[in-house]
Amino acid sequence: MGLIDIGCNLMHSSFDKDRKAVIQNAINAGVSSLIITGTGEKSSAQALTFAAQYNESFPGTLYATAGVHPHEARFCGDGTISALKELAQEHRAVAIGECGLDYNRDFSPRNIQRKWFEKQIELAAELWLPLFLHERDASEDFIAILKNSAGKIKGAVVHCFTGNESELDIYLALGCYIGLTGWICDERRGTHLINAVKKIPGDRLMLETDAPFILPRDLPFKVKNRRNEPRYLPHIANAIARFQGKEEDRLAAEIFENTKRFFGI
Numbered sequence: 001m002g003l004i005d006i007g008c009n010l011m012h013s014s015f016d017k018d019r020k021a022v023i024q025n026a027i028n029a030g031v032s033s034l035i036i037t038g039t040g041e042k043s044s045a046q047a048l049t050f051a052a053q054y055n056e057s058f059p060g061t062l063y064a065t066a067g068v069h070p071h072e073a074r075f076c077g078d079g080t081i082s083a084l085k086e087l088a089q090e091h092r093a094v095a096i097g098e099c100g101l102d103y104n105r106d107f108s109p110r111n112i113q114r115k116w117f118e119k120q121i122e123l124a125a126e127l128w129l130p131l132f133l134h135e136r137d138a139s140e141d142f143i144a145i146l147k148n149s150a151g152k153i154k155g156a157v158v159h160c161f162t163g164n165e166s167e168l169d170i171y172l173a174l175g176c177y178i179g180l181t182g183w184i185c186d187e188r189r190g191t192h193l194i195n196a197v198k199k200i201p202g203d204r205l206m207l208e209t210d211a212p213f214i215l216p217r218d219l220p221f222k223v224k225n226r227r228n229e230p231r232y233l234p235h236i237a238n239a240i241a242r243f244q245g246k247e248e249d250r251l252a253a254e255i256f257e258n259t260k261r262f263f264g265i
Protein backbone atom coordinates (compact mmCIF):
# COMPACT_ATOMS: atom_id res chain seq x y z
CA MET A 1 0.00 0.00 0.00
CA GLY A 2 0.95 3.63 -0.32
CA LEU A 3 -0.39 6.88 -1.60
CA ILE A 4 -1.25 7.46 -5.25
CA ASP A 5 -0.74 10.89 -6.82
CA ILE A 6 -3.65 11.03 -9.27
CA GLY A 7 -2.55 14.30 -10.87
CA CYS A 8 1.07 15.04 -11.55
CA ASN A 9 2.37 17.03 -14.55
CA LEU A 10 5.50 14.94 -14.73
CA MET A 11 6.24 15.77 -18.36
CA HIS A 12 6.53 19.50 -17.50
CA SER A 13 9.85 20.98 -18.58
CA SER A 14 10.82 21.78 -14.97
CA PHE A 15 11.33 18.01 -14.52
CA ASP A 16 13.44 17.54 -17.67
CA LYS A 17 16.72 17.34 -15.78
CA ASP A 18 15.74 15.02 -12.93
CA ARG A 19 12.46 13.29 -13.81
CA LYS A 20 13.58 9.85 -12.66
CA ALA A 21 15.00 11.19 -9.39
CA VAL A 22 11.68 12.97 -8.75
CA ILE A 23 9.85 9.65 -9.13
CA GLN A 24 12.33 7.83 -6.90
CA ASN A 25 12.04 10.51 -4.21
CA ALA A 26 8.26 10.15 -4.33
CA ILE A 27 8.51 6.38 -3.93
CA ASN A 28 10.88 6.85 -1.00
CA ALA A 29 8.30 9.16 0.59
CA GLY A 30 5.57 6.50 0.35
CA VAL A 31 3.97 7.37 -2.99
CA SER A 32 3.54 4.04 -4.73
CA SER A 33 2.10 5.18 -8.08
CA LEU A 34 1.74 8.37 -10.09
CA ILE A 35 -0.81 9.24 -12.73
CA ILE A 36 0.66 11.71 -15.19
CA THR A 37 -1.82 14.32 -16.38
CA GLY A 38 -2.19 14.58 -20.13
CA THR A 39 -3.18 18.13 -21.11
CA GLY A 40 -3.16 17.83 -24.89
CA GLU A 41 -2.62 15.34 -27.68
CA LYS A 42 1.17 15.73 -27.58
CA SER A 43 1.63 15.76 -23.80
CA SER A 44 -0.70 12.74 -23.42
CA ALA A 45 1.35 10.81 -25.98
CA GLN A 46 4.62 11.77 -24.26
CA ALA A 47 3.26 10.78 -20.85
CA LEU A 48 2.07 7.39 -22.09
CA THR A 49 5.37 6.64 -23.81
CA PHE A 50 7.36 7.63 -20.74
CA ALA A 51 5.09 5.57 -18.44
CA ALA A 52 5.43 2.48 -20.63
CA GLN A 53 9.23 2.78 -20.70
CA TYR A 54 9.56 3.42 -16.98
CA ASN A 55 7.28 0.53 -16.07
CA GLU A 56 9.47 -1.93 -17.94
CA SER A 57 11.87 -1.61 -15.02
CA PHE A 58 9.38 -0.65 -12.31
CA PRO A 59 5.96 -2.20 -13.07
CA GLY A 60 2.87 -0.45 -11.77
CA THR A 61 4.57 2.85 -10.99
CA LEU A 62 3.35 5.19 -13.72
CA TYR A 63 0.05 5.69 -15.49
CA ALA A 64 -1.29 8.57 -17.56
CA THR A 65 -4.48 10.23 -18.72
CA ALA A 66 -5.25 11.16 -22.31
CA GLY A 67 -7.12 14.37 -22.95
CA VAL A 68 -7.21 18.03 -23.83
CA HIS A 69 -7.22 20.76 -21.15
CA PRO A 70 -9.74 23.60 -21.74
CA HIS A 71 -6.80 25.99 -22.30
CA GLU A 72 -5.81 23.85 -25.29
CA ALA A 73 -9.35 23.37 -26.63
CA ARG A 74 -8.73 26.12 -29.22
CA PHE A 75 -6.18 23.85 -30.93
CA CYS A 76 -8.59 20.90 -31.30
CA GLY A 77 -9.73 19.85 -34.73
CA ASP A 78 -11.04 17.03 -36.88
CA GLY A 79 -8.40 14.51 -35.83
CA THR A 80 -8.40 15.23 -32.09
CA ILE A 81 -10.91 12.68 -30.85
CA SER A 82 -9.59 9.83 -33.01
CA ALA A 83 -6.04 10.60 -31.79
CA LEU A 84 -7.19 10.62 -28.15
CA LYS A 85 -9.11 7.42 -28.76
CA GLU A 86 -5.99 5.67 -29.93
CA LEU A 87 -3.94 7.00 -26.99
CA ALA A 88 -6.61 6.12 -24.45
CA GLN A 89 -6.51 2.48 -25.49
CA GLU A 90 -2.83 2.15 -24.64
CA HIS A 91 -2.04 -0.11 -21.76
CA ARG A 92 -1.07 2.62 -19.26
CA ALA A 93 -3.95 5.00 -20.04
CA VAL A 94 -6.38 5.11 -17.12
CA ALA A 95 -8.72 8.05 -17.82
CA ILE A 96 -9.88 10.65 -20.33
CA GLY A 97 -8.68 14.12 -19.29
CA GLU A 98 -7.82 16.43 -18.09
CA CYS A 99 -10.80 18.03 -19.69
CA GLY A 100 -13.42 20.49 -18.57
CA LEU A 101 -13.97 24.25 -18.44
CA ASP A 102 -11.74 27.12 -17.31
CA TYR A 103 -13.43 30.52 -17.37
CA ASN A 104 -10.76 31.97 -15.06
CA ARG A 105 -8.21 32.45 -17.79
CA ASP A 106 -10.41 31.99 -20.88
CA PHE A 107 -7.44 30.95 -23.02
CA SER A 108 -9.94 29.21 -25.32
CA PRO A 109 -13.33 30.75 -26.23
CA ARG A 110 -16.02 29.39 -23.92
CA ASN A 111 -18.16 27.79 -26.64
CA ILE A 112 -15.05 25.99 -27.93
CA GLN A 113 -14.26 24.78 -24.40
CA ARG A 114 -17.79 23.40 -24.01
CA LYS A 115 -17.71 21.69 -27.39
CA TRP A 116 -14.49 19.75 -26.69
CA PHE A 117 -15.45 18.99 -23.12
CA GLU A 118 -18.65 17.35 -24.37
CA LYS A 119 -16.78 15.43 -27.06
CA GLN A 120 -14.31 14.06 -24.50
CA ILE A 121 -17.18 12.98 -22.24
CA GLU A 122 -18.65 11.09 -25.22
CA LEU A 123 -15.29 9.42 -25.80
CA ALA A 124 -15.02 8.39 -22.14
CA ALA A 125 -18.52 6.91 -22.36
CA GLU A 126 -17.67 5.03 -25.54
CA LEU A 127 -14.41 3.60 -24.15
CA TRP A 128 -15.89 3.14 -20.67
CA LEU A 129 -13.02 5.03 -19.04
CA PRO A 130 -13.34 7.42 -16.09
CA LEU A 131 -12.98 11.19 -16.54
CA PHE A 132 -10.31 13.41 -14.97
CA LEU A 133 -12.02 16.81 -14.81
CA HIS A 134 -10.85 20.41 -14.52
CA GLU A 135 -13.20 23.23 -13.50
CA ARG A 136 -12.29 26.80 -12.68
CA ASP A 137 -14.82 29.63 -12.35
CA ALA A 138 -17.18 27.72 -14.61
CA SER A 139 -19.21 25.61 -12.21
CA GLU A 140 -22.62 26.47 -13.64
CA ASP A 141 -21.91 25.33 -17.22
CA PHE A 142 -19.68 22.52 -15.99
CA ILE A 143 -22.42 21.08 -13.78
CA ALA A 144 -25.02 21.44 -16.56
CA ILE A 145 -22.83 19.45 -18.95
CA LEU A 146 -22.10 16.79 -16.32
CA LYS A 147 -25.82 16.45 -15.55
CA ASN A 148 -26.46 15.76 -19.23
CA SER A 149 -24.01 12.88 -19.14
CA ALA A 150 -25.40 11.34 -15.94
CA GLY A 151 -25.76 7.58 -16.26
CA LYS A 152 -23.60 7.42 -19.40
CA ILE A 153 -20.13 7.59 -17.88
CA LYS A 154 -18.12 5.14 -15.82
CA GLY A 155 -17.02 7.73 -13.27
CA ALA A 156 -15.49 11.18 -12.84
CA VAL A 157 -13.06 12.89 -10.52
CA VAL A 158 -13.13 16.67 -10.16
CA HIS A 159 -9.43 17.38 -9.84
CA CYS A 160 -7.96 20.17 -7.71
CA PHE A 161 -11.29 20.90 -6.05
CA THR A 162 -11.32 24.46 -4.69
CA GLY A 163 -15.06 25.05 -4.49
CA ASN A 164 -17.55 25.58 -1.71
CA GLU A 165 -19.98 23.28 0.11
CA SER A 166 -22.87 23.76 -2.29
CA GLU A 167 -20.69 22.87 -5.30
CA LEU A 168 -19.38 19.89 -3.38
CA ASP A 169 -22.90 18.69 -2.62
CA ILE A 170 -23.77 18.78 -6.32
CA TYR A 171 -20.62 16.89 -7.36
CA LEU A 172 -21.24 14.23 -4.72
CA ALA A 173 -24.88 13.90 -5.77
CA LEU A 174 -23.70 13.40 -9.35
CA GLY A 175 -21.47 10.57 -8.15
CA CYS A 176 -18.19 12.44 -8.69
CA TYR A 177 -15.00 11.82 -6.76
CA ILE A 178 -13.05 14.79 -5.41
CA GLY A 179 -9.33 15.33 -5.96
CA LEU A 180 -7.56 17.49 -3.38
CA THR A 181 -4.22 19.23 -3.85
CA GLY A 182 -1.97 21.32 -1.61
CA TRP A 183 -4.33 24.22 -2.35
CA ILE A 184 -6.01 23.24 0.91
CA CYS A 185 -2.75 23.82 2.82
CA ASP A 186 -3.11 27.57 2.46
CA GLU A 187 -5.16 29.28 5.15
CA ARG A 188 -5.52 32.37 2.92
CA ARG A 189 -7.90 30.42 0.66
CA GLY A 190 -10.58 30.93 3.29
CA THR A 191 -12.81 28.76 5.37
CA HIS A 192 -15.30 27.87 2.63
CA LEU A 193 -12.91 25.31 1.18
CA ILE A 194 -11.91 23.86 4.55
CA ASN A 195 -15.58 23.48 5.51
CA ALA A 196 -16.15 21.62 2.25
CA VAL A 197 -13.08 19.42 2.79
CA LYS A 198 -14.44 18.40 6.19
CA LYS A 199 -17.56 17.08 4.48
CA ILE A 200 -15.99 14.93 1.74
CA PRO A 201 -16.67 11.27 2.52
CA GLY A 202 -13.53 9.12 2.64
CA ASP A 203 -14.89 6.87 -0.11
CA ARG A 204 -15.08 9.80 -2.55
CA LEU A 205 -11.66 11.32 -1.91
CA MET A 206 -8.46 11.18 -3.92
CA LEU A 207 -5.09 12.88 -3.59
CA GLU A 208 -2.92 14.79 -6.02
CA THR A 209 -0.06 17.25 -6.02
CA ASP A 210 -0.63 18.87 -9.45
CA ALA A 211 3.18 19.16 -9.42
CA PRO A 212 5.12 21.23 -10.41
CA PHE A 213 2.28 23.64 -9.54
CA ILE A 214 0.49 24.38 -6.23
CA LEU A 215 3.35 23.87 -3.79
CA PRO A 216 1.75 23.43 -0.32
CA ARG A 217 2.24 26.76 1.39
CA ASP A 218 2.84 25.34 4.86
CA LEU A 219 5.72 22.93 4.20
CA PRO A 220 8.09 23.07 7.17
CA PHE A 221 11.11 23.84 4.93
CA LYS A 222 12.04 26.05 1.99
CA VAL A 223 11.74 24.64 -1.53
CA LYS A 224 14.11 25.76 -4.26
CA ASN A 225 12.32 27.49 -7.14
CA ARG A 226 9.02 26.65 -5.40
CA ARG A 227 8.70 23.55 -7.59
CA ASN A 228 6.09 21.17 -6.24
CA GLU A 229 6.86 17.44 -6.38
CA PRO A 230 4.91 14.21 -5.87
CA ARG A 231 7.01 13.47 -2.78
CA TYR A 232 4.99 16.10 -0.91
CA LEU A 233 1.78 14.09 -1.30
CA PRO A 234 1.92 12.71 2.29
CA HIS A 235 1.86 16.31 3.52
CA ILE A 236 -1.51 16.81 1.78
CA ALA A 237 -2.89 13.54 3.20
CA ASN A 238 -1.84 14.70 6.64
CA ALA A 239 -3.64 18.03 6.25
CA ILE A 240 -6.89 16.32 5.15
CA ALA A 241 -6.74 13.89 8.09
CA ARG A 242 -6.29 16.86 10.41
CA PHE A 243 -9.23 18.79 8.95
CA GLN A 244 -11.46 15.72 9.02
CA GLY A 245 -10.35 14.60 12.48
CA LYS A 246 -9.46 11.16 11.14
CA GLU A 247 -6.56 8.87 11.75
CA GLU A 248 -4.13 9.40 8.87
CA ASP A 249 -3.38 5.72 8.19
CA ARG A 250 -7.04 4.79 8.00
CA LEU A 251 -7.85 7.70 5.70
CA ALA A 252 -4.88 6.85 3.47
CA ALA A 253 -6.00 3.21 3.23
CA GLU A 254 -9.51 4.26 2.27
CA ILE A 255 -8.25 6.70 -0.37
CA PHE A 256 -5.88 4.05 -1.74
CA GLU A 257 -8.75 1.60 -2.25
CA ASN A 258 -10.95 4.25 -3.95
CA THR A 259 -8.17 5.24 -6.28
CA LYS A 260 -7.33 1.69 -7.31
CA ARG A 261 -10.96 0.87 -7.93
CA PHE A 262 -11.71 4.11 -9.79
CA PHE A 263 -8.78 3.91 -12.21
CA GLY A 264 -8.70 0.10 -12.40
CA ILE A 265 -5.03 -0.06 -11.42
Ligand SMILES: [Zn+2]
Nearest residue numbers: 098134159160
Ligand atom coordinates in the same frame (compact mmCIF):
# COMPACT_ATOMS: atom_id res chain seq x y z
ZN1 LIG B 1 -6.42 21.23 -13.90
